[in-house]
Amino acid sequence: MTIYFYKVDAPYGCFSNFSPHPIYLDGQDWSTVEHYYQSQKFVGTENQDLISVIRVAKTPEIAASLGRDRTKKTRLNWEQIKPQIMRQAVLQKFLIHLDIQAVLLATGDEIIVEDSPKDYFWGCGSDKTGQNQLGKILMSVRHEIKLHNQHQK
Template structure:
């Protein structure tokens, strides 16, 4: 059975990029994954001045609004970069916070789906035909953490014998 998530106050809300789980990445603390993600759109562009503004805003909703403003154009390669940027941020979030890492691992092998009616790239869209890239990233991160966990506590993963 799939796990659908979206709002931070709902079950599995910690899977949302808006959840208040700070990350330290590329030498800076970011309040949420959403803050970091939205700022990365403008790296190496004429709009870099907005990056510290996004960094400082109080909510992920404000960060998203600044990042989605149509007067600023993201880096020309953003569509190529965005999935990897998101993956690094999500991995950092779940490695950093043990409480939500445990929640992610508790999902076993269940399908994770961002239940966004409007987003057909990161979520499933209104008709559930979306690409669900955030869910796919979370499942990939879940698997990576599973593989890293035995190493981080000094236990060898016997199924990966040389």
């Protein structure tokens, strides 16, 4: 059975980057994975001051809006590195928060899909033909945690 997620308040909402699970990366606390991810677009750019603005944004929706501002220049290599940035943040989230790690591990070997109607890169899009990169990252993180836990026994 494929597991679909999207909204934070729906089943498997903890898989969303907007879920209220803080992470610690690059020597700083981030309210959500979304806050961290959006801020990383501006590392080393003329808009680097946006990083701290995004970090303290009151909600992940505000952080996302700030990061998606097309008038701001992002890193030149952003399209190439964004999957690694996302994976690093998602892994951190599930290593820190054991309650949601248990939810992720309980999915077994099921396929996980971000059921975003608009996002064809991170999600499956409205017609389910998207790349589902976030779902693939979650499945990869699940596998990594399983292997780590097996070696701890």
